[in-house]
Amino acid sequence: MEQMFARNISVPEVTTILQDGEVIEDYADDKPYPSLLLLGMSGNRWLHVVAAREIESGGCVVVTTYEPNPILWESDCRTRRPK
Numbered sequence: 648m649e650q651m652f653a654r655n656i657s658v659p660e661v662t663t664i665l666q667d668g669e670v671i672e673d674y675a676d677d678k679p680y681p682s683l684l685l686l687g688m689s690g691n692r693w694l695h696v697v698a699a700r701e702i703e704s705g706g707c708v709v710v711t712t713y714e715p716n717p718i719l720w721e722s723d724c725r726t727r728r729p730k
Contacts, residue, residue, distance in 0.1 A: 656712050660689040664696045665707065671725045682710060686724055693724040 651661070664687030672684035680699035687694055697710040715724040 651709075651712055654713060656689075656694060660694060661696055661709060661712050663687060663689065664694055664712075665698060665709075668696060669725075680708065686715075695724070 664685050668685035668687035670683050671686045674682045674684070677699065680701055682697055682699040685696045685698065687696070693715055694712060695715050696712045698707045699710055700707050719728055720726065721728060
């Protein structure tokens with residue numbers, strides 16, 4: 648939460664992306680829970696949200712959220728740049 652607020656990302660922004668965002672990567676083998684990388688627009692900026700799915704409860708845990716770095720991501724914010 649501290650990092651989220653330090654990055655000026657609000658809870659409502661994250662909630663909207665969890666509800667309406669596009670899944671761009673699926674980490675089905677993540678432990679302890681499978682997780683997803685979601686992409687969504689908030690205002691005039693793209694955000695990534697990594698969320699883990701709690702299978703038992705049906706809930707989710709937000710692992711991290713950030714603005715995609717243009718050095719690491721193509722301009723569509725969906726595609727990783729080659730290393």
